[in-house]
Amino acid sequence: MARHVVATVDEIPPGARKRVEVEGRGIAVFNIGGAYFAIADRCPHEGASLCDGRLTALVEASEPGRYVLSRRGELVRCPWHGWEFDIRTGRSWCDPKRLKVRSYETSVEVGGAEATELQAETFPVSVEARFVVVEA
């Protein structure tokens, strides 16, 4: 498991996402309210890019006519057939045990020594900038 600098924090503000490629694997990195989450960017159904999906909330009903909305913006809905995945865990809502995408640890590192060590080809690593790091 290696650590990879994948973006600067400014590139993925809250509510945004970015598709990155780490050693040939597509990974979707999301920012939910300032926290970063990374999941495999390939829907287990027919392979759509989850990074293209809309963020959605969890809608539940205890009975017909009573609705509860929660976890706004914490699920991504596959852009093709609409399966919902929990961005925090990669698990699908419908069948969380069997249908899931891999999720990756993320962290934010401040520039300077730390980020220079995590050298990334595509970023000029500066002392002040903060970087999103994915363990993959």
Add this chain to the structure above:
Amino acid sequence: MSATALGTSRPVAAKRQVIDCDIHPAMTSWTEVHPYLEPRWIEHLKTYGSHLRHAFSEALTHPRMSPDAARVDAYPEEGGPPGSSLDLMRRQHLDPNGIEHGILIPLRWNPGSQRNLDFGVALTRAMNSWQAERWVGQEPRLKGSVLVAQEDAVGAVAEIEARAGDPSFVQILILPRTDEPLGRRRYWPIFEAAERHDLPIAIHVGGTNGHPSTGGGWPSYYMEEHHAVAESMQAIVVSLIFEGVFERFPRLRFVIMEGGLGWIPSLCARMDRNWERMRGEVPHVRRRPSEYLGESIWFTTQPMEEPERPGQLLELMDRIGWDRLLFSTDYPHWDFDDPRYAFRAPLTRAQKDQLLFGNAQHFYGFP
């Protein structure tokens, strides 16, 4: 520490020939057909607009999970609805999915459902020219479907005559929920012309002639509507067979598009059983109903059935007949089937080639 490459590339399909029998092109706006419409109808559109027999005439029948029933990733960067950009269609679908031929199925604006029949006929003419010039003329992998205003058989036949022999078109397209069940004799002049020119007739789900999508009336939810497409397709198959269409036009071929597959064997069994008992009511149906279906009707595969056990899919195809199935993706709609992953069963190379390419090549007479 490994370097990180950033990019947006997606894995490219292994080289495999694919014929996609269901691609939906879209207009960015009505002005796209203006060059092909007589001034009288441009004026009509401006003043009165399009009139389909349902509420909010230019909207879809139900609000859906995704607007335009589209894949969320299919909106062109330059604006316009999904399916309106040939460039995006090439980049996102035709090239990476190895589409050798793609059949155009224009759905919106429904010329066949226009209440003003003269406008409907004029619109079929315009949209057919639009397909030929704007799509087929610029992308030879694409082929058009002759749109007809089926409620005006005379106008429909004239349009078929005008397009027959034009290599831009490979079939005629009619949407279900016609004014009367499709096997009724008012539509036979269309069938006669189709058979004479050896043009198959595609029936693709949809249609906005005012009939509810279910026999029990209008459902509340898109989820219900989405299931009802199979019902309307069964009604068409039953009507064509029992009205005697295939007795009168034995060389006429139909392809049922996007209606699902699971119901086909059970419908065949039920029709045959009932025919054994009540044949006397329809003596013109001289053979078992399933025989007509097995000779004259084909089916596109999307939305592919996804049974729990893969073996059930193989069994279903055995029962329908492997040679009856034409692969389709439904691009750019949300229920798109990817040629690489749509079949959830271990198919042999030969079976895959037959479904993805061979059957449609034969059906449409592609070289």
